[in-house]
Amino acid sequence: MSVGGELVVALVVAAGLFGVVVQVLPGSLLVLGAVGVWALLTGGAVAWTAFAVGAVAIAAAAVGKYLVAGRRLTRAGVPGSTLAWGGLVGVVGFFVVPVVGLPLGFVGGVYATQRVRGEGHGPAWSATLVALRATGLTILVELAGALVATAAWVAAVLAT
Numbered sequence: 001m002s003v004g005g006e007l008v009v010a011l012v013v014a015a016g017l018f019g020v021v022v023q024v025l026p027g028s029l030l031v032l033g034a035v036g037v038w039a040l041l042t043g044g045a046v047a048w049t050a051f052a053v054g055a056v057a058i059a060a061a062a063v064g065k066y067l068v069a070g071r072r073l074t075r076a077g078v079p080g081s082t083l084a085w086g087g088l089v090g091v092v093g094f095f096v097v098p099v100v101g102l103p104l105g106f107v108g109g110v111y112a113t114q115r116v117r118g119e120g121h122g123p124a125w126s127a128t129l130v131a132l133r134a135t136g137l138t139i140l141v142e143l144a145g146a147l148v149a150t151a152a153w154v155a156a157v158l159a160t
Helices: 003-022 027-042 045-076 080-096 101-116 121-159
Strands: none
Touching (some): 027 045, 027 121, 045 121
């Protein structure tokens, strides 16, 4: 692949990493897609090995983030229905107030759901903080997978 093509792949990978952190774009899929296109156009064992390493890392992160976050939330006593309502309100918030409406809606939805369940301000706020920490942890786990995929791609580019 030409240097210009690799620069385009690098820009898409950078956009994917940004998307993982900001949670607006499907970041991991962008990273994996860019590495996949690069592997397809470059060809060879090194390119396909980099793609395979990236795919395994991103898949492991996708599974791991739900397991780790779910364990933390279950341990803290936050029910799954609360998170579902928080996510739903977050999606609505995203369209009402673009970009910042998603996290604001999520926080508001988790808090409101816990209050509707009959909990006072203290327990509802505690559940909201646990949900926020778990969300932050899922972002870090997903970022780790995307960074491993990026490192595999960079190593393969340097090797070819």
